Amino acid sequence: MPDQNTKKRIAIFGSTGSIGTQALDVIRANPGLFEVEILTAQTNDELLITQALEFGPNAVVIGDDSRYEKLKEALSSTDIKVFAGAKALEEVADFDTYDMMLAGIVGFAGLKPTLKAVEKGKAVGLANKETLVVAGDIVMQKAIEKRVPIIPVDSEHSAIFQCLVGEARNPIEKVILTASGGPFFGKKPNFLVNVKRDHALQHPNWSMGAKISIDSATLMNKGLEMIEAKWLFNLRPDQIEVVIHPQSIIHSMVQFEDGSIKAQMGLPDMKLPIQYAMAFPGRVKNDFPRLNFRKYPALNFEEPDVKTFRNLSLAVEALHKGGNMPCILNAANEIAVWAFLRNRIGFLDMTAMVEKTMQNVAFIEKPSLQEYFESDGEARNFAATLINL
Numbered sequence: 001m002p003d004q005n006t007k008k009r010i011a012i013f014g015s016t017g018s019i020g021t022q023a024l025d026v027i028r029a030n031p032g033l034f035e036v037e038i039l040t041a042q043t044n045d046e047l048l049i050t051q052a053l054e055f056g057p058n059a060v061v062i063g064d065d066s067r068y069e070k071l072k073e074a075l076s077s078t079d080i081k082v083f084a085g086a087k088a089l090e091e092v093a094d095f096d097t098y099d100m101m102l103a104g105i106v107g108f109a110g111l112k113p114t115l116k117a118v119e120k121g122k123a124v125g126l127a128n129k130e131t132l133v134v135a136g137d138i139v140m141q142k143a144i145e146k147r148v149p150i151i152p153v154d155s156e157h158s159a160i161f162q163c164l165v166g167e168a169r170n171p172i173e174k175v176i177l178t179a180s181g182g183p184f185f186g187k188k189p190n191f192l193v194n195v196k197r198d199h200a201l202q203h204p205n206w207s208m209g210a211k212i213s214i215d216s217a218t219l220m221n222k223g224l225e226m227i228e229a230k231w232l233f234n235l236r237p238d239q240i241e242v243v244i245h246p247q248s249i250i251h252s253m254v255q256f257e258d259g260s261i262k263a264q265m266g267l268p269d270m271k272l273p274i275q276y277a278m279a280f281p282g283r284v285k286n287d288f289p290r291l292n293f294r295k296y297p298a299l300n301f302e303e304p305d306v307k308t309f310r311n312l313s314l315a316v317e318a319l320h321k322g323g324n325m326p327c328i329l330n331a332a333n334e335i336a337v338w339a340f341l342r343n344r345i346g347f348l349d350m351t352a353m354v355e356k357t358m359q360n361v362a363f364i365e366k367p368s369l370q371e372y373f374e375s376d377g378e379a380r381n382f383a384a385t386l387i388n389l
Helices: 018-029 045-055 065-074 086-093 108-119 130-146 155-164 210-218 220-232 271-279 310-321 325-341 349-360 369-385
Strands: 008-013 034-041 059-062 081-084 100-103 123-126 150-152 172-179 240-244 250-256 261-265
Touching: 008 018, 008 086, 008 108, 008 271, 018 034, 018 045, 018 100, 018 271, 034 045, 034 086, 045 059, 045 065, 059 065, 059 086, 065 081, 081 086, 086 108, 100 108, 100 271, 108 123, 108 130, 108 325, 123 130, 123 271, 130 150, 130 220, 130 325, 130 369, 150 155, 150 220, 150 271, 155 172, 155 220, 155 250, 155 261, 155 271, 172 220, 210 220, 210 325, 210 349, 220 240, 220 310, 220 325, 310 325, 310 349, 325 349, 325 369, 349 369
Parallel strands: 008 034, 008 100, 034 059, 059 081, 100 123, 123 150, 172 240
Antiparallel strands: 172 250, 250 261
């Protein structure tokens, strides 16, 4: 439990998105434990203004420079510092005034500020899986050097993290990531070829932002999570398994050397892993809905269909190959999802774009941070040329 006298000062990077708004709900419910130090958004200046006026942070950042004047004007009666632009995200991450960063920026854009927080010796509640997918070796090495905890906020990785508390000396045999299967579980390519944007955004169990909803529908999300798990928990690729579990009650499992399996369970609600990360190592009482087993008389498990949802097998390939391949996979996927959300390409074209990009961008076995940035740019540019497939 955090010390009652000293509130934990939270910097929420990506405060207007799905994770950020839910994190603010947790803070709103626990004003004695947490306070807001920094809020950042990319384009949603309206919501950022509302949040800043309610929570009174030390600083706010809007990624889109063109919205700076409006933000500055709206907050002129306060003493909140206002910044704008991508560089400002890094500069604010370098502040001394916060205790924990909640990294909720979607995609590759979250990497630089998260790395800056780690270099600064700040704890990170990591909701941005792309940071570890792109440069997991560098980020985790830096976290070890600086002795800072990286506490996962993804429900699956939070589940594994919770299962490992108290097991520090016990080697993991394998981890089992659960996947709901998304809105198209059980469907075949002849159905998926006609899937439209709005259909793909309807997730059966979780309420999430557009990018992660599409990644869940293609199973890319689970592939990115496998890569993230490798770095977070120091695992070999063969120690990471995925199982489809449509009810989303078991959030993930850990199997130990004696064959014993620990599972973390609960209703699908992102506020729980967010609250757990922010309050770690304590647990905080809340009034979230509780799981009633009588309402779930059966929990089902089956193999993912990687022949139909080939994004998962492409991610597994990148996981095994290592180097800059996960970075290439991620960059191509971000462009593919962007194009699909704008109805520029079809649902199955996303996989084709990722695969072609992985085949065409140069492989580097041990990239530097600069080479990761270059690989990301190169993969995006190549993927963009494929948009009129």
